[in-house]
Amino acid sequence: MNNPQDDKIAELYQKIPKARPSEILDARIRQEARRQPRQGRSLTPYRWFSVAALIVLSVGVVLRIIDEVPVEQSLQENLELMEMDAAPVIKEESKAVMRADGVTVQAEKMKKAAQPAAPLARMKVQQVPAPVESSTVASKPEFTGTSQAEYDMESLSDTLARKEAQFLPENYCGMEQLRGVTDKQLLQEVLDQLLSEKQLQQAECLKKLMNRGLSE
Amino acid sequence: MNDIADETLIRQYRGGNAAAFDQLYERHRLPVYNYIFRQVKMTAQAEDIFQDVWFKVIQSLHQLDTPSQFPAWLFTIARNKITDHWRKKKPEPLENEDELESHSAVSEQIAFIRSCMERLLALLQTLKPEQRDAFVLQQESGLTLEEIASIAECGRETIKSRLRYAMQKLRKGLEGCDE
Numbered sequence: 001m002n003n004p005q006d007d008k009i010a011e012l013y014q015k016i017p018k019a020r021p022s023e024i025l026d027a028r029i030r031q032e033a034r035r036q037p038r039q040g041r042s043l044t045p046y047r048w049f050s051v052a053a054l055i056v057l058s059v060g061v062v063l064r065i066i067d068e069v070p071v072e073q074s075l076q077e078n079l080e081l082m083e084m085d086a087a088p089v090i091k092e093e094s095k096a097v098m099r100a101d102g103v104t105v106q107a108e109k110m111k112k113a114a115q116p117a118a119p120l121a122r123m124k125v126q127q128v129p130a131p132v133e134s135s136t137v138a139s140k141p142e143f144t145g146t147s148q149a150e151y152d153m154e155s156l157s158d159t160l161a162r163k164e165a166q167f168l169p170e171n172y173c174g175m176e177q178l179r180g181v182t183d184k185q186l187l188q189e190v191l192d193q194l195l196s197e198k199q200l201q202q203a204e205c206l207k208k209l210m211n212r213g214l215s216e
Numbered sequence: 217m218n219d220i221a222d223e224t225l226i227r228q229y230r231g232g233n234a235a236a237f238d239q240l241y242e243r244h245r246l247p248v249y250n251y252i253f254r255q256v257k258m259t260a261q262a263e264d265i266f267q268d269v270w271f272k273v274i275q276s277l278h279q280l281d282t283p284s285q286f287p288a289w290l291f292t293i294a295r296n297k298i299t300d301h302w303r304k305k306k307p308e309p310l311e312n313e314d315e316l317e318s319h320s321a322v323s324e325q326i327a328f329i330r331s332c333m334e335r336l337l338a339l340l341q342t343l344k345p346e347q348r349d350a351f352v353l354q355q356e357s358g359l360t361l362e363e364i365a366s367i368a369e370c371g372r373e374t375i376k377s378r379l380r381y382a383m384q385k386l387r388k389g390l391e392g393c394d395e
Contacts, residue, residue, distance in 0.1 A: 006383050008394050009336070013355050016333045018246045019253040025263050026245070029270045033229075033237040036274045 169212055173205035184210065223283040230278055241270070244287065247356040248294050254340060254352045255298050261305075265297045272297070288363045291353060295367055302345075332393035339389040347382040350375050 166174035181187060187210050194203035220239065228236035248269060253262040272293050280289055340348055346368070353364050365375045 003383070005387050005394060009383065009386050009390060010355060012329075012332055012336055012390070012393065015329065016337065019250050019259075019262070021245065021249050021263055021266050025267055026241075029241065029267060029274075030238060032271055033241070033274050034234040 167201050167205045169205055169209040173202050173209060175202070175206075178206075178209070221284075222286040226277060226280065226283040226286060237274070240286075244290055245270075247358075248290060251291065251294055251352050251356040252298060254356075255345075255349065256301060257341070261301065265294070265301055268297050269294045285363075287357055288359055288367060291357045291359065292367045295349070295353070298349075332390060335390055335393065336386065339386050342389075343382050343385060344378075347378045347385075350378040351382040351386075354379065 165171060172178040175190075178187070178190070187206065191203055191206050191210070194200075194206060220236075222240060222243070225236040225240045229240065249262065249266050252265045252269070253259070256262050256265065269290075273290060276293075280286065282289075340351070343351065350364060350368065353359070353367065357364070359367070361372050361375055365372045368375060
């Protein structure tokens with residue numbers, strides 16, 4: 001607006017008395033302004049930061065809880081996964097074992113076969129003691145390409161079978177020192193001791209042994 | 217107190233200081249009201265629009281990314297509200313200029329200026345709406361051509377052209393007032 005006439009027009013316009021809103025309207029607007037800061041406070045950067053930090057913390061806690069899911073559960077899940085992974089490897093190995101010379105060798109090879117595919121399962125296999133008695137081993141069902149999980153179950157049942165076998169009368173109820181004892185009174189004392197110690201399974205076994213008169 | 221920048225007042229208001237809004241409002245209420253009033257010319261309608269504008273400002277102030285550009289933002293809201301108003305309601309016959317009360321005892325010079333003002337106000341109403349809008353916006357807001365162009369959603373040259381035509385008509389109508 002370089003034209004001097006334009007400046008005069010602008011000057012004249014500025015001289016015109018200003019229209020004014022009513023005082024009631026002014027008061028209403030000011031009142032609204034006082035109400036708003038309390039109602040709808042904006043999320044300043046600091047508040048955004050607080051909210052974000054809270055979310056991150058919550059997520060962290062949740063993840064932590066997820067991580068602490070019972071070991072058995074995650075072990076079971078891992079076993080299921082490894083069952084799928086390990087199956088083909090074990091199958092191939094088991095074929096080779098069939099050409100080898102015995103079940104014990106086969107079991108060993110199965111363990112080795114499981115190692116690269118399933119480290120966790122390997123640990124589990126190592127925890128289970130290897131069969132000692134040839135008769136027990138022989139009674140173990142042959143693996144014909146079973147999965148790692150099945151193999152674990154077999155090993156477990158094998159161990160249990162061996163434990164049970166200890167308490168058979170023909171095995172002197174797991175007490176080798178009874179071999180050759182014929183004194184019924186002595187046997188009765190042992191029986192009483194077992195009962196007092198609440199070793200019921202062994203006591204039951206000893207009863208059977210006494211009834212059969214197997215003390216050779 | 218009046219020296220506090222709009223930006224600072226906005227920050228204070230956002231922080232919960234309602235008194236900061238009072239200063240902001242006091243600073244801008246008359247330019248905004250007159251900008252609206254010069255367009256709609258009806259007090260009741262002007263007050264309705266004015267209230268809508270400030271309620272919108274209060275509601276949206278925390279979303280304003282650039283508080284330093286508050287005046288341009290404020291007049292943009294005002295202009296949008298005026299546009300909404302005209303969309304809903306077609307322009308009505310103008311009210312008589314009642315703001316310039318007649319005083320019998322005024323001097324001849326004052327009477328002359330008064331008559332020029334009345335002519336200017338009357339001439340404003342003869343301008344095309346977009347020319348009047350550009351002129352009043354420039355006079356009331358004190359914004360730059362670029363800012364006015366941004367508010368009016370057109371180019372700088374368009375605004376310059378509107379202002380030029382507006383001034384031509386006003387100059388013609390106000391002949392004799394520049395003495």
